[in-house]
Amino acid sequence: MYVKICGLSEPEHVATAVEAGADAIGFVMTKSPRRITPERAAELAALVPPHVLTVGVFRGEDPQTVREAALASGVRAVQLHGKHPHGDFTALKDLGVRLIRAVDAQADLRCGAYDEDLLIVDAPHAGSGQPWDWAAVRGRPSGQWMLAGGLAPGNVAEAVAAAEPWGVDVSSGVETAPGKKDSDLIRAFLKAVRDLDA
Numbered sequence: 610m611y612v613k614i615c616g617l618s619e620p621e622h623v624a625t626a627v628e629a630g631a632d633a634i635g636f637v638m639t640k641s642p643r644r645i646t647p648e649r650a651a652e653l654a655a656l657v658p659p660h661v662l663t664v665g666v667f668r669g670e671d672p673q674t675v676r677e678a679a680l681a682s683g684v685r686a687v688q689l690h691g692k693h694p695h696g697d698f699t700a701l702k703d704l705g706v707r708l709i710r711a712v713d714a715q716a717d718l719r720c721g722a723y724d725e726d727l728l729i730v731d732a733p734h735a736g737s738g739q740p741w742d743w744a745a746v747r748g749r750p751s752g753q754w755m756l757a758g759g760l761a762p763g764n765v766a767e768a769v770a771a772a773e774p775w776g777v778d779v780s781s782g783v784e785t786a787p788g789k790k791d792s793d794l795i796r797a798f799l800k801a802v803r804d805l806d807a
């Protein structure tokens with residue numbers, strides 16, 4: 610199962626996520642307790658080997674702002690939350706940056722509906738750490754989509770059984786306080802998912 614660890618801001622946690630087998634790592638570059646600058650994201654992205662996808666997370670910024678931050682940080686994908694004009698990110702995709710769209714369960718959940726490379730179905734308030742009715746989306750997106758919102762080492766098995774996603778995305782569930790990642794929790798989350806894979 611594909612695993613993304615989101616909201617990293619310290620080299621120690623980037624190294625832990627990579628060593629523990631994360632497939633993707635997210636850097637939040639929008640209003641958030643996890644916000645980092647594109648320059649900081651570039652420093653952290655430089656620690657990530659090529660087989661791990663680096664993702665810049667944005668909410669509501671205009672395409673030009675997202676493009677500048679993506680290019681300055683060197684992330685290989687952008688994850689867009691909120692209202693971004695549909696179709697205006699073609700220029701970024703043309704530069705080889707992959708497009709991830711994050712929506713809630715009320716949205717159109719058909720994979721490809723947003724011209725995205727990857728769909729994330731998240732809680733209504735992204736990054737809040739609040740579990741939601743994961744089972745409500747079971748069977749709705751088809752293809753490669755990720756489940757997010759309130760996942761943690763202790764409930765990811767339940768969430769996967771409920772929603773049957775292709776991948777999972779976590780941030781708050783591997784923190785001890787908003788924005789404070791914990792290496793033991795990152796390892797525990799990845800172990801819980803890899804145990805499901807086995």
Ligand SMILES: O=C(O)c1ccccc1NCC(=O)[C@H](O)[C@H](O)COP(=O)(O)O
Binds near residue numbers: 729
């Ligand atoms: O992390 C944030 O504060 C944030 C702010 C604005 C847009 C997105 C944000 N985070 C996205 C993510 O970290 C993940 O995609 C996901 O929402 C994590 O959810 P959770 O594990 O419940 O924190």
